[in-house]
Amino acid sequence: MLKVQIILFDKSVLIQHGLSSVIEKIPVAHTIHFINSSDELLSFLNTSVPDLIISNTELIEKKHIKLIQEIIEKEKIKYISLQTDKTYNSDSIPTADTIELNSNENEILEIISMQIGSLEKEDKSKKKEIISTREENIVREIAMGLSNKEIADKLFISQHTVITHRKNITRKLGIKSVSGLTIYAILNNLIRMDEVE
Amino acid sequence: MVITKDIKMADVIHMNHFSLSILERFGIELGFGDKSVDETCKIYNVDTDFFLEIINAFIHTEYFPKKQLQNFPVKLITDYLQKTHNYYMQIKVPEIESLIEEMVLSCSTQKENINLLKRFFSEYKEELKNHIQREEKVVFPYTQLIENAFYSDKIDKQTLRQMDEYSIDIFEKEHDNIEEKLYDLKNIIIKYLPQPNNKTLCNKLLHELFGLEKDINDHSRIEDKVLVPKILEMEKGIRKKAGLKV
Numbered sequence: 299m300l301k302v303q304i305i306l307f308d309k310s311v312l313i314q315h316g317l318s319s320v321i322e323k324i325p326v327a328h329t330i331h332f333i334n335s336s337d338e339l340l341s342f343l344n345t346s347v348p349d350l351i352i353s354n355t356e357l358i359e360k361k362h363i364k365l366i367q368e369i370i371e372k373e374k375i376k377y378i379s380l381q382t383d384k385t386y387n388s389d390s391i392p393t394a395d396t397i398e399l400n401s402n403e404n405e406i407l408e409i410i411s412m413q414i415g416s417l418e419k420e421d422k423s424k425k426k427e428i429i430s431t432r433e434e435n436i437v438r439e440i441a442m443g444l445s446n447k448e449i450a451d452k453l454f455i456s457q458h459t460v461i462t463h464r465k466n467i468t469r470k471l472g473i474k475s476v477s478g479l480t481i482y483a484i485l486n487n488l489i490r491m492d493e494v495e
Numbered sequence: 496m497v498i499t500k501d502i503k504m505a506d507v508i509h510m511n512h513f514s515l516s517i518l519e520r521f522g523i524e525l526g527f528g529d530k531s532v533d534e535t536c537k538i539y540n541v542d543t544d545f546f547l548e549i550i551n552a553f554i555h556t557e558y559f560p561k562k563q564l565q566n567f568p569v570k571l572i573t574d575y576l577q578k579t580h581n582y583y584m585q586i587k588v589p590e591i592e593s594l595i596e597e598m599v600l601s602c603s604t605q606k607e608n609i610n611l612l613k614r615f616f617s618e619y620k621e622e623l624k625n626h627i628q629r630e631e632k633v634v635f636p637y638t639q640l641i642e643n644a645f646y647s648d649k650i651d652k653q654t655l656r657q658m659d660e661y662s663i664d665i666f667e668k669e670h671d672n673i674e675e676k677l678y679d680l681k682n683i684i685i686k687y688l689p690q691p692n693n694k695t696l697c698n699k700l701l702h703e704l705f706g707l708e709k710d711i712n713d714h715s716r717i718e719d720k721v722l723v724p725k726i727l728e729m730e731k732g733i734r735k736k737a738g739l740k741v
């Protein structure tokens with residue numbers, strides 16, 4: 299995975315630097331962009347796509363909210379809301395989590411790490427999207443040594459469907475044999491090494 | 496270009512260096528200077544026509560099926576096939592095994608994954624061994640029996656009984672694509688294995704797998720397209736001679 303791009307949006311220099319010093323403690327390659335105004339945030343989002351936004355939602359101007367919300371949803375950007383006051387939290391921007399001003403360092407670390415962690419997971423799953431989740435399940439069962447009939451019974455589908463899935467799997471992956479599919483399953487974390495045999 | 500008996504043997508190698516392994520099987524050694532295919536074959540006591548058919552079939556996959564190969568004695572064909580078997584089991588497979596072993600030893604980041612390849616290949620070796628054993632113990636002796644009977648004046652009961660028990664169409668049906676798994680292994684390395692730190696070794700391994708796959712493919716083609724039809728014909732002839740329904 300490339301460097302995680304993080305936007306820090308708050309007017310207070312103290313908050314920006316405080317947060318960035320906490321983020322530095324997370325052992326993931328990243329770049330932090332400091333942003334001070336709603337205009338600046340929008341123009342940043344118009345030119346590049348960050349992975350994570352930590353922002354004081356209150357500071358986003360009303361006229362920008364809809365646009366920003368659309369970009370965040372479309373690009374699946376993680377949004378952490380920075381709450382300086384308990385009064386305001388826009389419900390239009392899909393918020394992944396909230397950092398409160400009085401949170402301690404561990405709490406903040408945990409919230410940000412979780413979001414970065416989920417980014418990595420999505421990155422991995424993007425890579426192996428060659429076969430569908432259904433097909434993945436079938437590869438898993440094949441690797442476990444189940445026969446077509448056993449797979450059909452277990453997944454409540456007909457044997458015929460299992461055979462069709464197997465054909466598609468072989469065509470997509472270029473792997474036909476059970477032992478070949480087993481290696482594929484292990485390499486792609488569909489199954490653990492110790493689950494085989 | 497189809498190879499003929501007057502072409503220089505050296506040019507055959509230049510044309511397709513994979514044919515080195517064919518020469519090795521015929522016991523032909525390098526250093527043939529400017530001698531032609533025919534001259535070289537004579538020195539090594541190799542049937543030139545048979546050599547030409549084999550090498551052409553190997554270089555041009557579309558060269559088959561040619562009736563001519565079927566005129567050669569069964570023994571010539573099965574001897575060649577057997578030599579190829581030896582070449583796989585005694586040279587190629589150990590070579591690949593030691594490459595994989597080397598990869599396991601030199602790899603720091605992917606040991607577990609390379610061990611998966613190792614296990615896959617040792618499974619494959621077992622299958623190949625069984626495949627070959629079946630051919631050498633059952634199929635080849637049977638083909639010799641059929642040829643002998645075909646050329647003898649009268650057909651004895653024992654031959655007919657053996658034909659009842661086993662016939663070449665059984666082989667035709669049970670003869671599996673033994674190179675298929677090599678294709679799997681290649682794809683795993685090319686598409687799915689995270690690159691190990693020793694890329695040179697990995698590429699060497701791939702190269703070997705491509706070579707072996709092609710070779711086995713060609714070998715199976717001779718079994719399926721030459722040996723099987725030849726024996727089928729002879730079986731028919733024998734039945735006819737014995738006054739049975741064909």
Ligand SMILES: [Fe+2]
Nearest residue numbers: 576627630718
């Ligand atoms: Fe064979």
Ligand SMILES: [Fe+2]
Nearest residue numbers: 630670715718
């Ligand atoms: Fe074979």
